[in-house]
Amino acid sequence: MSDSRKIAVVAALQREISPLVKHWRSVMHEHEGRAFSFFENDSAVAVCGGIGSEAARRAAEAAVALHKPQLLLSAGFAGALNQQLKVGQVFWPRVVIDATDGSRTQAPSGQGILVSFSSVARSGQKDRLAAAYGAQAVDMEAASVARTARAYGIAFAAVKAISDEASFEMPDMNRFVTTDGQFRSAALAAFAAVRPWLWPGLIGLRKNSAKASRALCVELERYLQKAGQPAVPELQAAQG
Numbered sequence: 001m002s003d004s005r006k007i008a009v010v011a012a013l014q015r016e017i018s019p020l021v022k023h024w025r026s027v028m029h030e031h032e033g034r035a036f037s038f039f040e041n042d043s044a045v046a047v048c049g050g051i052g053s054e055a056a057r058r059a060a061e062a063a064v065a066l067h068k069p070q071l072l073l074s075a076g077f078a079g080a081l082n083q084q085l086k087v088g089q090v091f092w093p094r095v096v097i098d099a100t101d102g103s104r105t106q107a108p109s110g111q112g113i114l115v116s117f118s119s120v121a122r123s124g125q126k127d128r129l130a131a132a133y134g135a136q137a138v139d140m141e142a143a144s145v146a147r148t149a150r151a152y153g154i155a156f157a158a159v160k161a162i163s164d165e166a167s168f169e170m171p172d173m174n175r176f177v178t179t180d181g182q183f184r185s186a187a188l189a190a191f192a193a194v195r196p197w198l199w200p201g202l203i204g205l206r207k208n209s210a211k212a213s214r215a216l217c218v219e220l221e222r223y224l225q226k227a228g229q230p231a232v233p234e235l236q237a238a239q240g
Contacts (some may be wrong), residue, residue, distance in 0.1 A: 007224065008069035009046040010060050010145045015209070016076045016161075019217035021046050031062035038066075044224050045069070049141075053100075053118065056141035060148035071155040074145035075220060077212050078114060078137040078160035079121055079168075081130035085137060087208045088215040089162045096158055097133050098143035105146035107157045112136040114158060116143035123169055130166075137162065159223070161216035163209050169201060 011017045014037065021039035024046070028035050036059060039046040045067045049059020060072055078091060085091065093114035096105045100118060115135040117125070129138050142158040149156035 006069060007044040007071045007073055008060075008063035008067055009044060009073045009075050009220065010056060010063060010141070011046060011048050011076045012051045012055065012141055013076075014048045016213055017046055017048070017217060017220065019214060020220050029062065029066055031065055032058075034058060034062070036062045038063075046075075052140050053116065053144040056144040057148055060145045064148065064152050064154065069154065071157065072145050072149040074139075074142040074156075074158040074160075075216060076139060076141060076160060077163035077209065077216075078139040079126060079164045080137055080162050080166045081115075081126050081135050083166055085162050085165065087162050087165055088211045090215055090219045091137050091160045091162065093137070093142075093158055093160070096142045096146050096156075097135065098147070099129065099133070100143075103143070103147075105143065105150065105156060108155065110157070114139060114142055114160060116140055123167070126166055159216070159219060161212035161219070163212035164205065168204070168208070 009017065009020075014021075017039075024039040024041045027038050027040060029038050030036070037048045039048075045063060047059045047063050049055045049062070056074070063069060063072065074096075080086070091112065091114065092107070092110035093112050094107055094110040095113045096107070097103070097113060097115045099115050113133060113135040114137050115129050115133045117129060117138050117140060119125075120140070121129060121138045126138060129135060137160055139158075139160055142160070145158070146156045148154075
């Protein structure tokens, strides 16, 4: 199966882009023995590949093989590394850095630096990443999508919505991410049920994630509607 769409959006989890794709066609495609959740409309495709570098790489490669896009767009949530970025702000980085090897990918436009880290970054890790790379935000997938784009000679960009601010004390989520990049929501709920001190942080994270998803999808919708005008906007204000 192969068809061509101009833009392939690569996200980790469906909840990040759910408002955008709720009316798109939902299909499952297989690539190299794995099943991927794709959402398609007439001009774009989105794939939710899972959390982390390897999951993003597999999803991006599936999108390239099945849809032959002109642009790979890494979209999803990111954590702020400075006090200026607030929940719901949308960030188009000019540079994406892979923290595993220091490699850099430059987008055609945008501003600032996004660093991709190997796990969910907590407050102390955020401080170190900001100091080491001069980055404004951190995610887990963009550098891997960028690497795939380079390998296939495809244009690359990233757009991230801030889901946790620099001062937010992120609960330890890494134990709930499977080796294939899926998030074990039921396991987290069971873990938190007997640890009430975790509830405020998890409730805050859920609210922040919902706000980030709305803001991200508004921006993606705007961008996809103007796909013939490739300029990437400057940093956007927080959305309500």
